[in-house]
Structure formats: structure tokens, C-alpha cells
Amino acid sequence: MCVVRACRGVSRRVFLFPQEVVKSKSIVIKINMVSPTNILSMTPPDAVEFLLRILREDYGYSGEIIIAEGSAGDTWLGFRRGGFDSIAGKFDAELFDLHEDDFYSVEVFNHRLETFEIPVSKLLVDSDALISICRAKTHDTVVVTLSIKNVAVGGIVGVGNRSRIHQGYRAINLNIAILGAIMFPDYAVVDGRVGMQGDGPVWGYEKEWGYVFSSNNALCLDAIVAESMGFNPINIGYLYYLSRLGFGDIKHVRLSGADIGDIKTSFKPHRTYRKQLNWRLDPETEEKILRQIEKIVSRFPRAKKAKHRHSKIEPPEI
Secondary structure, X not given: OEEEEEEEOOOOOOOOOOHHHHOOOEEEEEOOEOOOOOHHXXXXXXXXXXXXXXXXXXXXXXXXXXXXEOOOOOHHXXXXXXXXXXHHHHOOOEEEEHHHOOEEEEEEEOOOOOEEEEEEEHHHHHOOEEEEEXXXXXXXXXXXXXXXXXXXXXXXXXXXXXXXXXXXXXXXXXXXXXXXXXXXXXXXXXXXEEEEEOOOOOOOEEEEEXXXXXXXXXXXXXXXXXXXXXXXXXXXXXXXXXHHOOOOXXXXXXXXXXXXXXXXXXXXXXXXXXXXXXXXXXXXXXXXHHHHHHHHHOOOHHHHHHHHHHOOOXXXXX
């Protein structure tokens, strides 16, 4: 059973990194910065600073750390506006604009469920260890944007290529599942202290909540956070597909550090929320498409490693 940790505020109790992360030669930290000027749309900078401090000081990690993002606007402006440049300097980390990266061509689906290719970051796909850290936000197409969507869409190289996966509600959920699988994080954090509700992921407004969540399984993490935000994870297409593909059981997740009844709240959804639920395929088409996706993601070692790791029962916390 997957374990998700929850804590009120930023705490060392949340940042418990697996050995494969802290023993890796390098760590890529994928932040979220869809707008380079709207701080509420970004990963909270103080959470990134706290994460780096834990890695460097508590764990004594001395390897390379790369803070990576490719904004929908000017990435370097966003790094400066969010203070990520000074945070990186303080902890000997490097900033990297994913739009400048080399890429793999990955098959995704158009609105007719035919495949075409988009460029995806080699840095994220091939990273020794990948951490996704983001803010809890509602979304204009797929209900919520959390740790998996942060890497899935954020890993597309080229600002103009992001919109190409927006091929209707059916296809975009399949596409995020594909991209989330091949860039599946080794560790993930969702900061819900102040989330975004309403017309996210950019134009929403603050939701005071107070909780921070983490897990070695990004899918189970996103499922618990979505449920705690007031959304049924089974109704979020890309979470449903990743669960069916074997990346985690979103129906059986253990929450540690809090009771879900105590932390559950209600984020106001995007105004198109009801339309966003129209992503399901008929059963025969779903089986056919999932077989195609299996073939696509099987090319990538990160996807195979994640499936293997999460097919095992996580050990109890010590």
C-alpha cells in the first residue's frame, strides 16, 4: 500500500527522502512556474529552499542539484521573480530552462486518437533522481494540477509545443498519463499551505489550507491531495489511466501524519469543471488505447523502474 505523508506547514517530517534519491549522483528538482510573473501560480519558493536545506544539511547530500522548469513565458524572468536564483546560489544548485534541453520524440494522441510526436526533455527522462514539487491548484482542463502534471506538461520542450497536447478532454488525459509515466518522479511534494482555486492554473485565487504532502509514489500522492481538495481521483482521467497502467493503486493509499477527515477541504473548481469530466472512452477503445500506451512508455527506463518499484508494497516508516 502506498504511503502519503501530511503535515501542517513545512516540516522535516514531510521531507523523508528515499535512499535511491539521496544516494544518486545528481538530483533534478522540477518546480512549477507556469507564469513567470504570477507568484501564486508557482511552486512556493520557501518550500524549495526548505527542501534544498534538508538535502544539503540534514542528509549531507553533496551531489549535483538542478532546479528545472520551462515556463509558459520567460523562464529566467520567473527564476528571478520567484527568487529561485538566490535560492540556487545559497545551496550550490544550478538553474536550468527545460526549453533549452535536448529532447526525445514521444508519441501522444490527437483528438481523433491518432498518434503524433512531441519533444520531451532528456534531462527529466534520464535524470538519476527526479523530485517534483508544486503548489496544489485547480486546472482549466484536467480538474487539478499536482506533482505528476508538473513533470508531464512541464517536461515538454518548446513553449509552442505545450498547447499541442491539448486535443480535447479525452486526449489530454491520455497524453498526461503517457508523459507522467516516462517522467515519473522518484519523490514528490505538493504544497497546499496556500493553494489556488477557481480558474487555475494561472488566474485562480488563494485557498488557505495549511497542509504539505509528500510521497515516494507521485500517483498516490496526487490521488490523496485531489481527494482532500474535494475531488474524486477516479474522475481525474490521467490519475485513473496511470493507476490502470500499474503505477499505483489510487483506491488504497495510507495517509500518515493526519486523518483525511480532518484535512479534507473544498477547493472551488474551474468554471469548466463539469465539461472536464467528459474524458472517458468506451471500454473497448480504452483497452486498445491502454495497450498502445504500454508500448509507448515501455521504451523509457524511468517508466519501467517506477512500475517495478510501485508494484511492491512500501515498507513501514521507521
